[in-house]
Amino acid sequence: MQISRFPKKIDKYLSYILVTPNFHKVHHHYVQPHTDSNYGNIFSIWDHIFGTVKELDIMKELVYGIDTHMENMSILTLKIFL
Secondary structure: OOOOOOOHHHHHHHOOOEOOHHHHHHHHEOOHHHHOOOOOOOEOHHHHHHOOOOOOOHHHHOOEOOOOOHHHOOHHHHHHOO
């Protein structure tokens, strides 16, 4: 569920200063290079300063999850986190 929806153009410009939902969603992508990006919680300026910004076409490229497959984890390990 997305809390706020900004028009694409406004979202793009606003995300240079503030973390918008579309800006932060990239952080939850299942591929490792994307999860290591867009850390910001309020101000995205820190991501710009430290070079941790990744941009994706959210509607086309975003896939949530983790890149570790369940068959690689033991059942005991999974039960600990449930």
